[in-house]
Amino acid sequence: LSPRFISIKGRDYAFKHYPVRGPFIKNEALIGDIFEEDEIWSCTTCGACEEECPVTIEYIDKIVDLRRGMVDEGMVPQSLQKPLSALGKRGNPWGKMEKKRAEWTKGLPDVTIKDLSGGDTAETLYFVDSITSYDDRMAELARATATILSAAGADAGILGKNEKDSRQ
Numbered sequence: 315l316s317p318r319f320i321s322i323k324g325r326d327y328a329f330k331h332y333p334v335r336g337p338f339i340k341n342e343a344l345i346g347d348i349f350e351e352d353e354i355w356s357c358t359t360c361g362a363c364e365e366e367c368p369v370t371i372e373y374i375d376k377i378v379d380l381r382r383g384m385v386d387e388g389m390v391p392q393s394l395q396k397p398l399s400a401l402g403k404r405g406n407p408w409g410k411m412e413k414k415r416a417e418w419t420k421g422l423p424d425v426t427i428k429d430l431s432g433g434d435t436a437e438t439l440y441f442v443d444s445i446t447s448y449d450d451r452m453a454e455l456a457r458a459t460a461t462i463l464s465a466a467g468a469d470a471g472i473l474g475k476n477e478k479d480s481r482q
């Protein structure tokens with residue numbers, strides 16, 4: 315994976331297929347002919363390339379957008395099919411039960427954070443995300459955040475079982 319070459323190949327593709335004058339030419343597939351599937355899925359979105367790039371090129375958005383297009387086209391690696399399916403069905407990549415999403419709030423001493431899944435409202439929404447909700451070690455972050463919000467007197471709430479990491 316070379317983010318620099320991803321940019322160069324994308325630029326060349328755009329110049330070749332979308333000329334300023336004349337009709338667009340579409341005789342090469344973006345994935346397959348220009349980019350390899352592997353190179354698009356290899357990026358960990360760590361951000362190192364953007365941090366070090368001397369001309370501040372943004373790579374990650376382009377790579378992630380390419381992935382979105384590939385998912386829309388059904389070009390999903392085997393290893394991602396199960397987590398993506400779980401994400402669609404249960405809103406988290408492990409397929410864990412929705413009702414357990416707010417379990418990290420149990421036993422928090424003197425902390426007030428509302429569970430808005432019952433229709434309650436709050437001024438501040440704390441979107442927790444899946445890994446912080448379900449992973450025991452990451453849940454410490456959620457507990458610390460809730461403690462800070464509560465200590466600051468914020469009228470804050472979480473979506474609880476209604477929170478999903480996908481739009482379905």
Ligand code: SF4
Nearest residue numbers: 357358359360361363
């Ligand atoms: S974000 Fe990280 S993994 Fe992705 S292309 Fe940049 S340096 Fe490589």
